[in-house]
Amino acid sequence: MTRRSREYRTLDKDLSRVANTERAVMQSGRPVFRLGIALLFMAAAAYAATGVFAGQPALGIVAAAMAVAAWLGLSIGANDVSNSLSPAVGAGAIGMTSGLLLVAVMEVLGAVIAGAPVTVTLTQGLVGGTLGQGEATARMMLTALLAAGCWISLATWLDAPVSTTHSVVGAIAGAGLASFGPGAVNWPELGLIAIGWVISPLLSGALAALLLAALRNRVTEREDRVAAGRVWLPIMVAATTGLLASLAAVAWHGLALSTVLALGLAGAGGGWLYARLRIRREIAADRGERLALKKLLGVPLVTAAAVMGFAHGSNDTSNVAAPLGIILDSLPTQGGLLPQGRLVLLLGGIGIALGVLLFGRRLVYMVGSKITRLNAARALCISLATSATVLGFSAAGLPVSTTHIAVGGVFGIGFYREWRDRRLAGALPALPDEERRRRHLVRRSYMRMILGAWLITVPAAALLAAVMVWIGRLL
Numbered sequence: 001m002t003r004r005s006r007e008y009r010t011l012d013k014d015l016s017r018v019a020n021t022e023r024a025v026m027q028s029g030r031p032v033f034r035l036g037i038a039l040l041f042m043a044a045a046a047y048a049a050t051g052v053f054a055g056q057p058a059l060g061i062v063a064a065a066m067a068v069a070a071w072l073g074l075s076i077g078a079n080d081v082s083n084s085l086s087p088a089v090g091a092g093a094i095g096m097t098s099g100l101l102l103v104a105v106m107e108v109l110g111a112v113i114a115g116a117p118v119t120v121t122l123t124q125g126l127v128g129g130t131l132g133q134g135e136a137t138a139r140m141m142l143t144a145l146l147a148a149g150c151w152i153s154l155a156t157w158l159d160a161p162v163s164t165t166h167s168v169v170g171a172i173a174g175a176g177l178a179s180f181g182p183g184a185v186n187w188p189e190l191g192l193i194a195i196g197w198v199i200s201p202l203l204s205g206a207l208a209a210l211l212l213a214a215l216r217n218r219v220t221e222r223e224d225r226v227a228a229g230r231v232w233l234p235i236m237v238a239a240t241t242g243l244l245a246s247l248a249a250v251a252w253h254g255l256a257l258s259t260v261l262a263l264g265l266a267g268a269g270g271g272w273l274y275a276r277l278r279i280r281r282e283i284a285a286d287r288g289e290r291l292a293l294k295k296l297l298g299v300p301l302v303t304a305a306a307v308m309g310f311a312h313g314s315n316d317t318s319n320v321a322a323p324l325g326i327i328l329d330s331l332p333t334q335g336g337l338l339p340q341g342r343l344v345l346l347l348g349g350i351g352i353a354l355g356v357l358l359f360g361r362r363l364v365y366m367v368g369s370k371i372t373r374l375n376a377a378r379a380l381c382i383s384l385a386t387s388a389t390v391l392g393f394s395a396a397g398l399p400v401s402t403t404h405i406a407v408g409g410v411f412g413i414g415f416y417r418e419w420r421d422r423r424l425a426g427a428l429p430a431l432p433d434e435e436r437r438r439r440h441l442v443r444r445s446y447m448r449m450i451l452g453a454w455l456i457t458v459p460a461a462a463l464l465a466a467v468m469v470w471i472g473r474l475l
Helices: 003-052 059-090 096-114 116-126 135-157 164-180 187-220 225-251 257-284 289-316 318-330 342-359 361-370 376-395 402-424 433-438 444-474
Strands: none
Touching: 003 059, 003 342, 059 096, 059 135, 059 164, 059 289, 059 318, 059 342, 059 361, 059 402, 096 225, 096 289, 096 342, 096 361, 116 164, 116 187, 116 318, 116 342, 116 376, 135 164, 135 318, 135 444, 164 187, 164 289, 164 318, 164 402, 164 444, 187 225, 187 376, 187 402, 225 257, 225 289, 225 376, 257 289, 289 318, 289 342, 289 376, 289 402, 318 342, 376 402
């Protein structure tokens, strides 16, 4: 080796070290960078409030409410993106970054177009007895926002996919009890919401299992699976997009029934045409039957993830918009100046979308890969069941837990597969208990952790909000 070649080799090594150092610095700085963007968003929301309400006596409460609402939106997006994206990422149908961008856009659209019905339920139904109390009501809701944001942020840091709806409802109830007594909470409405919390994950799990059974019967267990997929998968996409278009039209009040039906049919037709073209392209690529089927299932799977993002935005944006709307309505400075309606929904949607992009990766990985193994077929059934359930409850104006529903769908698929495997192995000798536990498809440790987080969320958020109210009285 000549001296010049040795010099070039040394230079290459030095450049490689510099490049590796730069990559390490960038990697270590990513969490700080994401946190900085989140803080800038919160500061921008508070600054906008000070500009609109400059000189008003309630300026401090409004600015604080805007900042805390922005923080809560970020926390919800970080915690709940797993509901929309985990099945698709876990099955390999879409990359993490592109999936996060897709869901973020759909979150904003769902918030602005279809977020009003659930927001009205939380605003007028849950704490109607505390409305009209002026600044006291505003302080109560500000405390509830702060308590819910603290609890959700803690759960996200611990990788526990708790329910943001449970957190917000519990915090509102706790703050109301501590501020105005038991009469502050509409207990029958709270009971109705709790019944929806119980029914919705069971419905999602059952629907996901039925969808998987139907998909296996019509597509994955057919002799020519690719040909069967070419027929049935566009129908699934058409049903999904038609449902989304119809419910979005219903949520946008004032449209005639004929218009709603026309938009639903147009959405179904567009989804069917898109799926047919994509599936034809995948088949033409001739990747082999197994890989081709996975690619074919990826087309409706990504569509279902987008619909789920819309559904989540339509339901969970109320967790931000309802408390913030009550705060703004309660202050004496309203005079037509306070942002109402879709502007409040837009703020919540943007906050959730930003939380998705900045902090959503860890929980997407955990839910999509650690609860039960997901292939494209199972992930598709989970996404369709989750999106249909959430859209249905959103259209009815009921605030449900999208985390409950999404994880319920994952559990439903896992338990269905265990039941099917036991039935097929019925003629074989019984396995030892240890071997049966080893073959469980639903990992019981994660199920216990998630159920425990669900059970303690409402009382923990309520207690935290009540403590914050009492501390505020002492200050």
